[in-house]
Amino acid sequence: EVQLVESGGGLVQPGRSLRLSCATYGFIFDDYDMHWVRQAPGKGLQWVSGISWNSGTKGYADSVKGRFTIYRDNAKNSLHLQMNSLRTEDTALYYCAKHGGHSRREPFDFWGQGTLVTVSS
Amino acid sequence: EIVLTQSPGTLSLSPGERATLSCRASQSVSSNYLAWYQQKPGQAPRLLIYGASSRATGIPDRFSGSGSGTDFTLTISRLEPEDFAVYYCQQYGGSPRTFGQGTKVE
Numbered sequence: 422e423v424q425l426v427e428s429g430g431g432l433v434q435p436g437r438s439l440r441l442s443c444a445t446y447g448f449i450f451d452d453y454d455m456h457w458v459r460q461a462p463g464k465g466l467q468w469v470s471g472i473s474w475n476s477g478t479k480g481y482a483d484s485v486k487g488r489f490t491i492y493r494d495n496a497k498n499s500l501h502l503q504m505n506s507l508r509t510e511d512t513a514l515y516y517c518a519k520h521g522g523h524s525r526r527e528p529f530d531f532w533g534q535g536t537l538v539t540v541s542s
Numbered sequence: 543e544i545v546l547t548q549s550p551g552t553l554s555l556s557p558g559e560r561a562t563l564s565c566r567a568s569q570s571v572s573s574n575y576l577a578w579y580q581q582k583p584g585q586a587p588r589l590l591i592y593g594a595s596s597r598a599t600g601i602p603d604r605f606s607g608s609g610s611g612t613d614f615t616l617t618i619s620r621l622e623p624e625d626f627a628v629y630y631c632q633q634y635g636g637s638p639r640t641f642g643q644g645t646k647v648e
């Protein structure tokens with residue numbers, strides 16, 4: 422059974438940093454691209470970042486480019502998001518999501534339950 | 543960036559009724575790389591439809607997707623109590639991947 426378990430969220434002041442992690446189970450992790458998607462309280466979904474299976478390709482939403490870094494550890498079946506220079510508008514539930522297949526264009530077929538990041542002074 | 547606009551914002555229906563949800567793209571979605579997700583309160587999104595019309599694994603056949611180019615539709619043929627939720631469309635053909643703002647079925 423595929424499982425994605427996020428951790429690392431919490432309350433942080435503007436300008437500070439936070440690192441999110443996603444532990445994965447039940448599939449061959451290094452076969453698939455992975456993504457982070459966020460959802461601000463009461464709002465819709467926003468793709469944040471994605472990484473290819475071998476870390477060769479990384480992508481970011483314009484709103485986080487230069488501040489967030491995605492990386493993965495295939496030996497530990499884990500995905501991470503280093504978030505620096507956090508802003509109040511980064512407050513959201515952050516989901517880890519699995520790429521749905523082996524081609525470049527796939528939907529997200531499994532999602533974790535999310536970890537909440539609150540940026541406030 | 544491809545902007546997706548969903549309508550209506552809220553759909554008020556009763557169990558057994560048919561639900562028709564719309565998703566319109568600001569430009570053509572290449573190769574119909576369009577997905578639909580269902581999200582219930584306090585839960586993660588769940589993939590329902592991909593490739594505009596293919597059901598994901600385990601999704602009941604009362605859910606169907608159609609459309610191409612810039613206009614897409616999710617239809618729930620007969621609403622079950624567990625179908626009342628928020629539905630999002632997503633395009634994954636262009637970068638960045640974008641979502642619609644959601645339609646709440648209540």
